[in-house]
Amino acid sequence: MSEKNFGPISGSTIFRGISGQKTIVMAANTRIATVAMGIMKAAKDTDSAVFMELARSECDLKGGYTGLTPHDFSEKMNDAAKAVQFDVWALHADHITIKKGDAAEIEGTKQLIDAQVKAGYTSFAIDASHLFNFEGKTVREELDQNIRITTELARYIKSKMNKKEFGLEVEVGEIGRKDGQGLILTKPKEAVEFITALNENEVFPHVLAIANGSTHGHVYDESGHVIEQLSIDIPQTKAIAQALRENNLHVGIAQHGITGTPRDLINLHFPKGDIIKGNVGTFWQDVVYDILKIYEPALYKEIQDWTIEKYRAQNPTKKDAQIFDGNCKFAIKEFFKEIYSVEEATEHAIQAMAYAESLVFFKAFGSYGSASRIRNAMSKNLA
Numbered sequence: 409m410s411e412k413n414f415g416p417i418s419g420s421t422i423f424r425g426i427s428g429q430k431t432i433v434m435a436a437n438t439r440i441a442t443v444a445m446g447i448m449k450a451a452k453d454t455d456s457a458v459f460m461e462l463a464r465s466e467c468d469l470k471g472g473y474t475g476l477t478p479h480d481f482s483e484k485m486n487d488a489a490k491a492v493q494f495d496v497w498a499l500h501a502d503h504i505t506i507k508k509g510d511a512a513e514i515e516g517t518k519q520l521i522d523a524q525v526k527a528g529y530t531s532f533a534i535d536a537s538h539l540f541n542f543e544g545k546t547v548r549e550e551l552d553q554n555i556r557i558t559t560e561l562a563r564y565i566k567s568k569m570n571k572k573e574f575g576l577e578v579e580v581g582e583i584g585r586k587d588g589q590g591l592i593l594t595k596p597k598e599a600v601e602f603i604t605a606l607n608e609n610e611v612f613p614h615v616l617a618i619a620n621g622s623t624h625g626h627v628y629d630e631s632g633h634v635i636e637q638l639s640i641d642i643p644q645t646k647a648i649a650q651a652l653r654e655n656n657l658h659v660g661i662a663q664h665g666i667t668g669t670p671r672d673l674i675n676l677h678f679p680k681g682d683i684i685k686g687n688v689g690t691f692w693q694d695v696v697y698d699i700l701k702i703y704e705p706a707l708y709k710e711i712q713d714w715t716i717e718k719y720r721a722q723n724p725t726k727k728d729a730q731i732f733d734g735n736c737k738f739a740i741k742e743f744f745k746e747i748y749s750v751e752e753a754t755e756h757a758i759q760a761m762a763y764a765e766s767l768v769f770f771k772a773f774g775s776y777g778s779a780s781r782i783r784n785a786m787s788k789n790l791a
């Protein structure tokens with residue numbers, strides 16, 4: 409075996425290696441990167457593959473709302489992998505979101521992709537799901553712009569990766585979008601039409617994000633308290649996976665917005681193998697803030713005051729607790745220096761908590777042992 413540098417491997421290698429198994433690979437969104445070492449250590453100890461990811465809104469050329477550029481993010485994730493000596497992980501660009509689809513936005517997106525490729529990303533999620541043509545007469549017409557832009561950007565990534573393999577995620581049905589009746593869910597027909605059209609364009613995604621009833625971040629009750637998320641529509645998700653299989657389309661499902669979903673529900677009832685990638689984001693931010701609250705109460709209070717002060721005017725009907733909960737992610741950049749220079753004991757507690765919580769996620773996702781299976785598949789390919 410060649411000497412390992414513990415750099416990220418291609419997302420495609422991970423998806424191939426777990427193909428046909430009842431495994432969901434966790435994609436950890438580490439807005440505050442301190443959790444990464446705990447997550448990677450748990451991945452190593454349980455032999456679980458993992459994705460490390462941030463979305464465009466969180467991490468772009470200007471640092472997004474986390475204060476991290478693609479270069480910074482890559483460096484922090486590579487440092488964590490090296491520190492714990494873990495090798496089966498991918499560096500993923502989550503939600504490369506295109507909202508309008510005009511020339512300027514496409515150009516800016518290509519610049520972001522350039523930086524991600526240069527930083528060593530090994531997996532990419534193109535999200536043009538906002539570009540839905542409500543006037544379309546057929547499913548293909550409704551999805552036309554999403555298909556066109558996803559194709560253009562997938563081809564662009566391929567050319568920039570210069571023959572290197574990479575993971576590709578695409579999105580149909582905007583996650584969390586609501587109409588008068590509630591959340592709008594992706595239909596099996598839409599998923600099939602979307603992937604068929606991309607395949608016709610020689611674009612072959614490994615994983616498809618759908619709208620299946622989840623929401624990014626926390627879910628609240630009417631008085632603004634955080635509640636469990638029980639809204640993921642499992643039968644609809646299975647129906648989509650089945651429709652894709654019946655049409656001979658080789659693509660798994662990415663479950664976005666898992667935070668708040670009880671892990672016993674995931675453990676016992678999620679269709680593992682239909683869902684192959686599970687994104688956990690806000691949860692890791694909660695881990696950090698929960699530790700700061702006890703270990704760094706003065707800093708926590710400052711972050712709380714800043715957030716509530718800044719976002720109160722925009723949320724006149726909400727209670728302070730919900731204003732903080734919904735907007736504390738924007739404090740990460742503002743308090744970047746403080747958050748990344750906490751006491752050693754604080755850092756240790758964050759990593760230990762991230763470690764323990766990761767064990768539970770990897771177990772609930774059926775991930776234990778996945779890293780070895782991927783390593784074996786890799787060595788067979790080399791033979």
Ligand SMILES: [Zn+2]
Pocket residue numbers: 503583624664665687
């Ligand atoms: Zn998402």
